[in-house]
Amino acid sequence: DTGVSQNPRHKITKRGQNVTFRCDPISEHNRLYWYRQTLGQGPEFLTYFQNEAQLEKSRLLSDRFSAERPKGSFSTLEIQRTEQGDSAMYLCASRRGTTRNEQFFGPGTRLTVL
């Protein structure tokens, strides 16, 4: 396992700009998740993919946020018209199979909106 990778690791942007993050899950993991973590809080669930299908979305995922997993492999998370409140660590996780098991997390992308 090479682990879950995320790019970029850090992103600084100005308010109103669009940003896109990429997540490469562990190979053969068909389930992929996005979470957001702000200072002093635990990660908060954003959305979940099984293969290329987006099956679960949080109310936190406003219409400025969109996630895709076009071929059931890597995923992208785009934030349009960023706001200062979007500043956070964006975490991606993956897991395989239908049995209950753990999600493996990537190192995250830290977004700072100026």
Next chain:
Amino acid sequence: DQQVKQNSPSLSVQEGRISILNCDYTNSMFDYFLWYKKYPAEGPTFLISISSIKDKNEDGRFTVFLNKSAKHLSLHIVPSQPGDSAVYFCAPTQGGSEKLVFGKGTKLTVNP
């Protein structure tokens, strides 16, 4: 509405002693409970889990206890080592949902 509470933001213990981290939850539908630890600038790393059909699960120095009637679980680390210093998150989930619901975490410091 915080479904998962880790009421101790921080905990400090001496190397070799026991560390006990607590977690309370309100959602009775939670049926699978995971603990993650997180080092600075890294993603959370899975530590141990327990299903609601059990009341104890052990893996080396780590043991998780589940008290369903009290909606309470705890993580015991024995003996504690300086490398265990990290933030520990309790993260339950429920059948039919893929999302983990994280607490705010407890920062454990193990002093040499």
